[in-house]
Amino acid sequence: MVKQHRETRQKQIVLDAVCARCDHPTADEIYLDVRAADEHISRGTVYRNLNCLSESGQISRIKVPGADRYDRRRDIHYHMVCTKCGAVYDVPLEYNLAADKLLEEKTGFSITRHRTVFEGVCLKCRSTMEK
Amino acid sequence: MVKQHRETRQKQIVLDAVCARCDHPTADEIYLDVRAADEHISRGTVYRNLNCLSESGQISRIKVPGADRYDRRRDIHYHMVCTKCGAVYDVPLEYNLAADKLLEEKTGFSITRHRTVFEGVCLKCRSTMEK
DNA sequence: ATGGGTGCAAAGTGTTTGCAAGTAT
DNA sequence: ATACTTGCAAACACTTTGCACCCAT
Numbered sequence: 001m002v003k004q005h006r007e008t009r010q011k012q013i014v015l016d017a018v019c020a021r022c023d024h025p026t027a028d029e030i031y032l033d034v035r036a037a038d039e040h041i042s043r044g045t046v047y048r049n050l051n052c053l054s055e056s057g058q059i060s061r062i063k064v065p066g067a068d069r070y071d072r073r074r075d076i077h078y079h080m081v082c083t084k085c086g087a088v089y090d091v092p093l094e095y096n097l098a099a100d101k102l103l104e105e106k107t108g109f110s111i112t113r114h115r116t117v118f119e120g121v122c123l124k125c126r127s128t129m130e131k
Numbered sequence: 132m133v134k135q136h137r138e139t140r141q142k143q144i145v146l147d148a149v150c151a152r153c154d155h156p157t158a159d160e161i162y163l164d165v166r167a168a169d170e171h172i173s174r175g176t177v178y179r180n181l182n183c184l185s186e187s188g189q190i191s192r193i194k195v196p197g198a199d200r201y202d203r204r205r206d207i208h209y210h211m212v213c214t215k216c217g218a219v220y221d222v223p224l225e226y227n228l229a230a231d232k233l234l235e236e237k238t239g240f241s242i243t244r245h246r247t248v249f250e251g252v253c254l255k256c257r258s259t260m261e262k
Numbered sequence: 263a264t265g266g267g268t269g270c271a272a273a274g275t276g277t278t279t280g281c282a283a284g285t286a287t
Numbered sequence: 288a289t290a291c292t293t294g295c296a297a298a299c300a301c302t303t304t305g306c307a308c309c310c311a312t
Contacts, residue, residue, distance in 0.1 A: 006286050006291055027276080042294045047277060049292095063248075065194050067276060080240060092237050099224060103249060106223050109211060111251035118234060120242035137266060137311050158302080173269045178302060180267090198301060 005052060013037050014049040018059050024069035024079070024088040064088060064117055080118035084125035091118060136183060144168050145180040149190050155200035155210070155219040195219060195248055211249035215256035222249060 017033040018025070025033070031046045050070055054061040062069040064081055069088050078091035100111040121129070148164040149156070156164070162177045181201055185192040193200040195212055200219050209222035231242040252260070 063196050108254045109251050111249055114247050114249040116245050116247040118242055118245040120240050123239045
């Protein structure tokens with residue numbers, strides 16, 4: 001039997017906090033925003049709700065080294081991490097569905113999806129670094 | 132001034148341990164293999180050497196959720212993680228160099244590389260699960 | 263001899279979890 | 288009434304680090 005999810009004040013605040021941001025915050029950044037809305041919400045509750053919301057597809061979880069990020073965008077897309085400032089950006093490239101199919105054919109594995117993270121230096125850091 | 136690297140007995144044992152495996156071991160798995168060769172090598176030394184070896188390009192580091200994996204293969208290639216058993220496999224698809232170039236053109240970012248991790252169920256787990 | 267490497271244990275990060283009390287359904 | 292959720296703190300998993308000693312160069 002599958003667990004039923006409930007709407008709680010805390011969960012709503014966490015969801016609002018994610019949706020209020022246009023970047024890709026870490027759980028801890030969300031926690032800080034949440035605390036600004038309600039001082040009593042605990043870190044554990046924020047983590048639990050982020051997991052719950054991303055499992056139910058209301059937000060998405062981006063797996064990058066260090067700390068995972070959360071995203072109000074719900075469609076699958078790629079990301080880029082700046083190796084200088086650590087910022088995470090959305091990547092304007094199309095999801096390569098053909099790769100999943102091709103890999104299934106080649107290996108017999110059942111492929112759900114893939115995640116791609118680009119590494120490099122963002123425009124902001126490039127201009128700061130130039131001499 | 133760049134730091135000079137030295138050849139030590141411990142570093143050699145760590146490198147040998149990685150090269151002796153055909154899967155994608157975690158640092159801790161390497162640590163256990165290393166301990167079998169020499170009881171006195173510490174976890175810290177194994178981590179330090181894995182970092183040092185992957186920075187110098189003698190082995191490569193695969194960033195997957197949970198614990199990073201290490202690979203004796205030195206060429207860039209994609210990986211697949213089985214969501215059932217957690218195993219990491221090499222993916223027989225070509226690296227999409229065009230994506231890096233395209234992203235550079237579209238964003239002005241300087242792209243070094245990208246990392247792709249496929250998610251799904253491996254053949255072994257598929258046959259175990261079938262009813 | 264010099265400065266990078268080692269072993270040890272402690273500390274650091276990011277995240278999950280056990281529990282008793284609270285609350286949405 | 289039931290069973291999911293919360294707050295709290297403790298526990299976890301993975302990795303790094305401070306320090307005094309060691310050893311490759």
